[in-house]
Structure formats: C-alpha cells, structure tokens
Amino acid sequence: MNDDFDKLKRDYQAVEAPPHLATRVRAEVADRPDRIRAWIPAAVTMSLAIMLAIPFLAQQTGTQPPAQSQTQTQSAPPTKPSLSALASYTPERLSVPTPNLTQLRSVTVPRMPPRPQLNTQRPQTSLDTEHENLQEKDHANA
Amino acid sequence: MSLDDKTDAELVRLFKSGDSAAFDAIVRRFQDRIFRLANVWLYDAQYAADATQEVFVRSHKGLRRFRFRAAPFTWLYRTTRYVCNEFNRRRRADALDDEPADPDSAPERHVAEHEAAQRVRAFVQELPERQREVVMLRMFEELSVRDTAQAMGCREGTVKALLHKAVARLRLDMNEAGFSHE
Incomplete structure (x- = not known):
C-alpha cells in the first residue's frame, strides 16, 4: 500500500508549471505599478500639525478672556479659583423688568358674541311628514 | 554562490x-x-x-x-x-x-494536462477539504507537521488526526479503484 502512496506522490510531483510562467509573472509585475501611497505621509503630517495647533490655539483664546468675565473674577485669584470666591459671586440683574402678574389679570378681553338661540319649535320628524302626506291624500280623495 | x-x-x-x-x-x-x-x-x-x-x-x-x-x-x-x-x-x-x-x-487548453495529475485529482478530490489540504502539504509536499500546521492555521495534533483519516480513506478509495503500483 505504501507503494501505492509513493506512486500517487510521484504522480503529483510529476506535474510541472507551464513554461514561461516566470516570464509572464515578470511582465505582469511590470504592468502593475505599486499603488501611489504618497497621501499617507501627507495625511500624517496634516493630522500632527492639527493636533499640535489645537492646544496652542486654546492657549491663545485662554489668555484673552472677555471683559465681563474679568470683572466677575476680580475677587478670586486668577490662577486658582476657590469656593469662597464663588459664594461671594452675585450675578448681575437683567435690565429687562420682570413681568407683573397683576398686569396679566387686568388684560381686558373683548366680549364674546351672543350665543345663538335655538329654534323653539319642535324639530320635524319623519312621522310628521308622513302625517302630512296622509292628510294631503285624504284631501285629494275627498 | x-x-x-x-x-x-x-x-x-x-x-x-x-x-x-x-x-x-x-x-x-x-x-x-x-x-x-x-x-x-x-x-x-x-x-x-x-x-x-x-x-x-x-x-x-x-x-x-x-x-x-x-x-x-x-x-x-x-x-x-x-x-x-x-x-x-x-x-x-x-x-x-x-x-x-x-x-x-x-x-x-494551453497547458498540457498530465495524465498523472488527473489520477491524483481523482483520488484527492474525494477527500474532505481539510484532509485534502493535509495530504497535499504533508504527504505530497513533504512539509513537516509543524509547517503543515502553520500553513493550515491549526494545531499539530489536528494535522496528525486529519492525516490519519485521510490516509485511511485514500487506502479505501484506491483499493476500490484498483489503483496499484505499475
């Protein structure tokens, strides 16, 4: 049985690649240039530049705070905010007056139009019309 | 060199x-x-x-x-x-x-088909995929058990077990087909 396996193996190993395969491979390799990957270093450089610029920009905006906030934090030390400074903080009142409830109550509303009166007569029913028809027939017969 | x-x-x-x-x-x-x-x-x-x-x-x-x-x-x-x-x-x-x-x-067809290749394919095709793989690598290509396992992405024990099953099945198929050494 081992001879049979050896024969099978020899049969397998007798198969050879077609001639000129190496030439075909060489020609195909030459035809397929490598993908252009020049965008990768450019993208890496751009992202690094953005990452470095973000803290710098944040620092720039932090050194120039608005004037209103400067007046609010005058009592507190500029570098280390404390809770006591926060407790003494009084927010500015808004210049717009608060709405008055009494004014709301005194608002006059125009009167509603008079309610339409319902017809006092009894609504007509099918029995009434039938009765009228009978009366007309009697009159005709008479 | x-x-x-x-x-x-x-x-x-x-x-x-x-x-x-x-x-x-x-x-x-x-x-x-x-x-x-x-x-x-x-x-x-x-x-x-x-x-x-x-x-x-x-x-x-x-x-x-x-x-x-x-x-x-x-x-x-x-x-x-x-x-x-x-x-x-x-x-x-x-x-x-x-x-x-x-x-x-x-x-x-541009490539001359070997009769031998057809014979090998006839037997190997009957095997399940993993057994076929192990026969080709371990038996025909004579890779080591370690390299075969690495190529197949499995353990060495799996290679041995698959090879054992594949050889048993090949024996059976070859006996049935009357394949013998010339």
Missing part, C-alpha cells in the same frame, strides 16, 4: 533588500509547487496557471512585508489558498450564467 544555492529565507531577504533577480529565483524555485497545489484546488490546469501567476504577482508586493515568522513556502501556500478561493468564487459566479463545462475537455 549563485541565487539557486541560497535558502528560501536568504532569497526573500535579498528580494527585500531590492534584488529583483532574487524574486526571479523565488518564482523559479516555487512555481511548480504552487502550480501543483493550485491545480488540485481548481481542478483545471489553465486556471491553475493563472492562479500561480497571480500568487507571484501578489507576492512581489507581499514578500516585502514578510517578517520571517513562518517559512516562505508556508506564506506562499496561504496566498495560494486565498487566490484559489477567489478563483473558485469567480468561476461559480460565471457558472450561474454559463453551462458548466468539463475543465478536462476544454479545447483551448
């Missing part, structure tokens, strides 16, 4: 360092083995030739990133499996449109 005398790893190292002649030597060294494997996977010599070419074209890029964790042939084998699977998928998709033709009777 010529390129043909160098080991597989040395050739890959030379190719990685920019020696294009080393790549030609790699192709010359492995083309028969890769073609044989593709021939069994694809059941067609013409497809196998195309697949072998594709394997080496991809290797031209891939071997530059080779990190010598496995033998170069193991790496090439895995590429071959991948390419053959792609070819089979494409062929199945084409077969939905066309009547499936018998690959052995293709009139435009």
Whole structure:
C-alpha cells in the first residue's frame, strides 16, 4: 500500500508549471505599478500639525478672556479659583423688568358674541311628514 | 554562490533588500509547487496557471512585508489558498450564467494536462477539504507537521488526526479503484 502512496506522490510531483510562467509573472509585475501611497505621509503630517495647533490655539483664546468675565473674577485669584470666591459671586440683574402678574389679570378681553338661540319649535320628524302626506291624500280623495 | 544555492529565507531577504533577480529565483524555485497545489484546488490546469501567476504577482508586493515568522513556502501556500478561493468564487459566479463545462475537455487548453495529475485529482478530490489540504502539504509536499500546521492555521495534533483519516480513506478509495503500483 505504501507503494501505492509513493506512486500517487510521484504522480503529483510529476506535474510541472507551464513554461514561461516566470516570464509572464515578470511582465505582469511590470504592468502593475505599486499603488501611489504618497497621501499617507501627507495625511500624517496634516493630522500632527492639527493636533499640535489645537492646544496652542486654546492657549491663545485662554489668555484673552472677555471683559465681563474679568470683572466677575476680580475677587478670586486668577490662577486658582476657590469656593469662597464663588459664594461671594452675585450675578448681575437683567435690565429687562420682570413681568407683573397683576398686569396679566387686568388684560381686558373683548366680549364674546351672543350665543345663538335655538329654534323653539319642535324639530320635524319623519312621522310628521308622513302625517302630512296622509292628510294631503285624504284631501285629494275627498 | 549563485541565487539557486541560497535558502528560501536568504532569497526573500535579498528580494527585500531590492534584488529583483532574487524574486526571479523565488518564482523559479516555487512555481511548480504552487502550480501543483493550485491545480488540485481548481481542478483545471489553465486556471491553475493563472492562479500561480497571480500568487507571484501578489507576492512581489507581499514578500516585502514578510517578517520571517513562518517559512516562505508556508506564506506562499496561504496566498495560494486565498487566490484559489477567489478563483473558485469567480468561476461559480460565471457558472450561474454559463453551462458548466468539463475543465478536462476544454479545447483551448494551453497547458498540457498530465495524465498523472488527473489520477491524483481523482483520488484527492474525494477527500474532505481539510484532509485534502493535509495530504497535499504533508504527504505530497513533504512539509513537516509543524509547517503543515502553520500553513493550515491549526494545531499539530489536528494535522496528525486529519492525516490519519485521510490516509485511511485514500487506502479505501484506491483499493476500490484498483489503483496499484505499475
């Protein structure tokens, strides 16, 4: 049985690649240039530049705070905010007056139009019309 | 010392360092083995030739990133499996449109089909996929159990078990077919 396996193996190993395969491979390799990957270093450089610029920009905006906030934090030390400074903080009142409830109550509303009166007569029913028809027939017969 | 005398790893190292002649030597060294494997996977010599070419074209890029964790042939084998699977998928998709033709009777065949290859395929095709793989690598390509396991992405024990089952089945099939040593 081992001879049979050896024969099978020899049969397998007798198969050879077609001639000129190496030439075909060489020609195909030459035809397929490598993908252009020049965008990768450019993208890496751009992202690094953005990452470095973000803290710098944040620092720039932090050194120039608005004037209103400067007046609010005058009592507190500029570098280390404390809770006591926060407790003494009084927010500015808004210049717009608060709405008055009494004014709301005194608002006059125009009167509603008079309610339409319902017809006092009894609504007509099918029995009434039938009765009228009978009366007309009697009159005709008479 | 010529390129043909160098080991597989040395050739890959030379190719990685920019020696294009080393790549030609790699192709010359492995083309028969890769073609044989593709021939069994694809059941067609013409497809196998195309697949072998594709394997080496991809290797031209891939071997530059080779990190010598496995033998170069193991790496090439895995590429071959991948390419053959792609070819089979494409062929199945084409077969939905066309009547499936018998690959052995293709009139435009450029590659002379060996009778021996047909005999081998007849037996090996009957095996389940993993057993077929282990027979080709361990028995025919004479890889070590370790390299076979690495190529197949499984444990060495699995290789031994698969080989045991495959040999038992091959024996049975060969007895039934009356295959004997001439």
